[in-house]
Amino acid sequence: MLQCPGCKSEKLRKEGSITRWKDRKPYQLQRYRCKDCGFLTTRPLNGDNPSKDIPPAVKHPVKCLKCGYQWESVKIHPTRCANPKCRSPYWDKGKGE
Numbered sequence: 001m002l003q004c005p006g007c008k009s010e011k012l013r014k015e016g017s018i019t020r021w022k023d024r025k026p027y028q029l030q031r032y033r034c035k036d037c038g039f040l041t042t043r044p045l046n047g048d049n050p051s052k053d054i055p056p057a058v059k060h061p062v063k064c065l066k067c068g069y070q071w072e073s074v075k076i077h078p079t080r081c082a083n084p085k086c087r088s089p090y091w092d093k094g095k096g097e
Helices: none
Strands: 012-022 025-034 041-043 060-063 070-073
Touching: 012 041
Parallel strands: none
Antiparallel strands: 012 025, 025 041, 060 070
């Protein structure tokens, strides 16, 4: 029996299914709502679970040349600096360039 992740109750009711796409392949998700706390959760139908097939994202170390902030990014060349105070689109160019 399924348990609610919020309150650990087993009073879940079906609310319908939705179709999602991953790597151009459709998979079905069943929606459940907890009768006690109202928490909405989804579970794969027919054993389809695309998240098992997807490898974890590789993060690359990046450093802003304007403010010196260092972070790890999934993108090889991010659009902006991840520092909330900087957010410069020119993070890959030095101060004098």
